[in-house]
Amino acid sequence: MPTVHLLDYVAGNVRSLVNAVEKCGYSVEWVRSPEEVSRAEKLILPGVGHFGHCTSQLASAGYLPAVRAHIDAGKPFMGICVGLQALFEGSVEDPGQPGLGLIKGSLDRFDDTQKSVPHIGWNSANAAGKNLYDLRPESKYYYVHSYKYPYVKGELEAQGWTVATGEYGGEIFVGAVAKKNVLATQFHPEKSGVAGLRVIKSFLTGSGAKTVGQEVAGPAPTGGLTKRVIACLDVRTNDQGDLVVTKGDQYDVREKTDDRNVRNLGKPVELAKKYYEQGADEVTFLNITSFRDCPLADLPMLEILRRTSETVFVPLTVGGGIRDTVDTDGTKVSALEIATMYFKSGADKVSIGSDAVLAAEEYLAVGRKLFGNTAIEQISKAYGNQAVVVSVDPKRVYVPKVDATRHATIRTKFPGPRGEEYCWYACTIKGGRETRDLDVVELVRAVEAMGAGEILLNCIDRDGTNSGFDLELIDQVKASIRIPVIASSGAGNPSHFEEVFSKTRTDAALGAGMFHRGEYTVKQVKDYLAERGLEVRQFEG
Ligand code: 1PR
Numbered sequence: 001m002p003t004v005h006l007l008d009y010v011a012g013n014v015r016s017l018v019n020a021v022e023k024c025g026y027s028v029e030w031v032r033s034p035e036e037v038s039r040a041e042k043l044i045l046p047g048v049g050h051f052g053h054c055t056s057q058l059a060s061a062g063y064l065p066a067v068r069a070h071i072d073a074g075k076p077f078m079g080i081c082v083g084l085q086a087l088f089e090g091s092v093e094d095p096g097q098p099g100l101g102l103i104k105g106s107l108d109r110f111d112d113t114q115k116s117v118p119h120i121g122w123n124s125a126n127a128a129g130k131n132l133y134d135l136r137p138e139s140k141y142y143y144v145h146s147y148k149y150p151y152v153k154g155e156l157e158a159q160g161w162t163v164a165t166g167e168y169g170g171e172i173f174v175g176a177v178a179k180k181n182v183l184a185t186q187f188h189p190e191k192s193g194v195a196g197l198r199v200i201k202s203f204l205t206g207s208g209a210k211t212v213g214q215e216v217a218g219p220a221p222t223g224g225l226t227k228r229v230i231a232c233l234d235v236r237t238n239d240q241g242d243l244v245v246t247k248g249d250q251y252d253v254r255e256k257t258d259d260r261n262v263r264n265l266g267k268p269v270e271l272a273k274k275y276y277e278q279g280a281d282e283v284t285f286l287n288i289t290s291f292r293d294c295p296l297a298d299l300p301m302l303e304i305l306r307r308t309s310e311t312v313f314v315p316l317t318v319g320g321g322i323r324d325t326v327d328t329d330g331t332k333v334s335a336l337e338i339a340t341m342y343f344k345s346g347a348d349k350v351s352i353g354s355d356a357v358l359a360a361e362e363y364l365a366v367g368r369k370l371f372g373n374t375a376i377e378q379i380s381k382a383y384g385n386q387a388v389v390v391s392v393d394p395k396r397v398y399v400p401k402v403d404a405t406r407h408a409t410i411r412t413k414f415p416g417p418r419g420e421e422y423c424w425y426a427c428t429i430k431g432g433r434e435t436r437d438l439d440v441v442e443l444v445r446a447v448e449a450m451g452a453g454e455i456l457l458n459c460i461d462r463d464g465t466n467s468g469f470d471l472e473l474i475d476q477v478k479a480s481i482r483i484p485v486i487a488s489s490g491a492g493n494p495s496h497f498e499e500v501f502s503k504t505r506t507d508a509a510l511g512a513g514m515f516h517r518g519e520y521t522v523k524q525v526k527d528y529l530a531e532r533g534l535e536v537r538q539f540e541g
Contacts, residue, residue: 001027004204005040007067008032009057013343013383014046016316017080019309020190024201037066041075042204047082049384051107051147052094054082064100071102077182078203081145084177084184093147103177104159107147115169116484116507118146118386118453121228122281122537125164125175125187126221132164132176133183133208137221139195140537141175141187142281142315144386144453148173148186162213167224178212191348193276193313194540226537227501228508229525230486231275231515232284235301235320238262243300245271246288247513249464251393251432253288265516269307275515276312278522279539283312284456284510286351286391287320288431302345309346318342319351319391319456323375335375336382343383351389351456352376354429360446361438370450380451389486390447391456393432394425394440394473407439410476425459425473432460440473441480448481455481456510459489464513466492469500478505486510494520494528501534 004021006014008030018028021044031037045067047054058064071077079087088099091107110117122140125132135141143166151165151172166175166186176185176199183203189196202208233245236253244264246253254260265271272283285308287301301318309316322342323335339350352375359374370377380388398416402409407424415421425440444455457477459470469487478485484507487500491511500509514520526536 001025002204003027003029004042004044005029005031005036007037007043007045007063009054009061009063013048013348013387015306015344015346016188016309016313016348017044017046017190019346020197020200020313021204023197023313024204026204034062034066037063037070040070043067043070043075043077045077045079045083045086047080047085049082049382049387050093051082051085051091051099052097055086055094055097055099058086067100068102071182074181076203076206076209079184080190081186081188084174084186085147085149087177087182087184088149091147102182103156103161105149105155107149109147110168110171110173112482117482118144118484119148119168119225120144120386120454120484120507122192122226123166123168123175123187123224124221125166125185127162127164127176128221129215129218130162131211131214131216132162132178133212134198134202135164135176136195136198136218138219139540140226141185141189141192141196143175143187144315145186146386150174178208180212181209183208183212191313191315197313223535226281226535227497227529228281228486229279229497229522229529229536230282230284230508230510231272231280231522232286232488232510232512233268233271234286234288234512235268235304236262236287236289238264243268243304245516247464247516250460251463268304271516272308272316273311275522276314277539277541279526279537280314280522281508281537282315282317283308284317284319284351287318290321302341305342305345305347315348316346317349317351317389317456318347319353319389322350322352323355334378336378339375339379339383343387349387349389349454350379351391352452353391353393356390356392356447356452357427357429357436357438357443359450360427360443361436363446363450364438364442368446368449374450376447376450376452380453385451385453385483388452389454389456390444390452391458392440392443393428393458393460395428395432395435395460396423397426398423408441408476410472412472414472425476428460440477444477444481448483452483454484454486456486457488462490465490466514468492468496469504469509471500471504474500474504474506484508492519494525497525498529498532498534501529
């Protein structure tokens with residue numbers, strides 16, 4: 001098998017990249033010292049986390065001259081995400097830290113006054129009629145970043161680069177650049193389905209380098225960021241000891257029959273692949289009983305990720321049990337170590353539930369001070385805030401008056417059992433088993449401050465009801481924070497997705513039961529959205 005070298009300069013969630021390279025028929029060798037760079041014929045710089053962290057690690061380990069020499073020698077080089085950013089001179093993310101300076105210019109941050117930042121999701125990479133390593137105007141690619149190089153027509157082209165752009169909330173940014181032997185993408189090709197695998201293949205085979213910059217005929221480029229549709233798999237061991245996908249009604253996952261068996265809706269790896277092929281933009285696994293278990297003994301979830309990431313080339317999130325813990329033999333294991341195990345097995349994001357609530361309570365108790373010791377802070381520092389999702393399990397608490405509680409209330413169109421016109425959303429832990437004196441606004445603001453990159457917003461009242469998303473909850477949370485929100489709980493048919501995307505500012509929407517029970521496919525949801533003029537990504541086979 002031909003080989004490609006990957007620069008191993010920092011711990012990262014690069015399992016998916018290895019899987020994607022192998023899918024293209026190449027094997028990966030790791031470069032672990034600057035001297036080894038000279039042995040590499042093709043070199044990939046995967047970018048993880050933070051610009052300053054990436055470039056300072058490269059500099060302090062002595063990689064920069066070796067990488068420059070590789071590029072100057074005309075050998076194939078590919079940078080991904082922060083690996084693209086590192087080619088520039090600098091970034092406002094870490095102003096004192098220089099980049100490789102191969103491209104003149106410095107990165108800035110997306111403006112978050114009118115839109116969510118990070119920019120997460122499937123967007124275009126429009127090369128304006130030029131060939132750029134098999135990018136296609138009709139395809140969508142998976143981006144996740146807060147910093148970008150703003151596109152100014154002709155500027156990079158004057159330096160000899162062919163440029164593909166994306167547009168997000170009125171800002172046009174560089175999505176990919178290429179010049180002869182060098183390709184760099186702001187998006188993650190290894191997470192961009194078949195469209196991304198095509199780009200990796202054209203780099204590996206060398207066909208992209210031969211044709212870069214040539215004029216190509218093709219369809220006109222299509223719009224920007226798509227509406228993300230996510231399939232969620234709640235996973236747990238059933239009474240027979242098998243790991244199954246289950247689904248509850250308001251978090252009760254047992255059958256209503258006398259035997260009260262755990263509902264078994266299928267096998268996690270098979271279902272994830274099925275949803276990927278139906279066009280799911282992401283797949284989320286939640287280990288819903290992990291609060292009882294010791295996570296290190298929880299090897300089946302690691303195996304599920306390993307096997308899923310071999311065939312599913314969209315982002316994978318895993319949640320459940322991510323917190324500091326003590327293993328069965330008494331060894332202390334940090335949340336960061338647990339997250340690292342998941343990332344190494346193929347997860348792209350981890351989702352934190354109960355531990356986030358407890359951390360937020362402490363943060364508020366000490367007067368909103370951060371000490372860098374929470375799971376959210378530690379994982380986002382190591383892997384970037386886009387890798388940390390906080391899963392929220394709120395429940396409505398009805399009150400008669402707006403000021404009947406210290407919590408953030410809303411006036412609801414769905415009054416409570418005694419006609420109460422107001423409610424607030426109480427956070428819960430342990431899968432809804434314990435309700436805390438913390439409201440959802442307090443929680444999401446606290447975890448945003450700690451460095452969470454996204455909120456997975458469940459709703460216990462709506463879960464499994466097929467009655468549609470809780471739009472009032474989503475509005476309240478969206479109005480409180482700048483990071484993206486995934487609406488969850490209540491989806492029963494495609495019109496609920498249209499409703500949540502057109503009536504709220506949610507960034508993504510998640511469904512579970514309606515897909516598991518076979519009532520609708522992800523494709524049907526996307527077709528429905530597309531027919532109503534909403535931008536979606538369709539699966540490329
Ligand atoms: O607290 O960090 O160990 O994480 C535990 C995770 O497990 C949390 O993310 C929590 O949301 C989840 N969880 C715990 N218990 C349950 C349960 O159902 N008994 N599931 C549970 C949460 C909610 C969604 C569901 C949507 C959509 N499930 O994942 O998929 O509500 O469902 P629908 O479309 O069928 O309505 P920690």
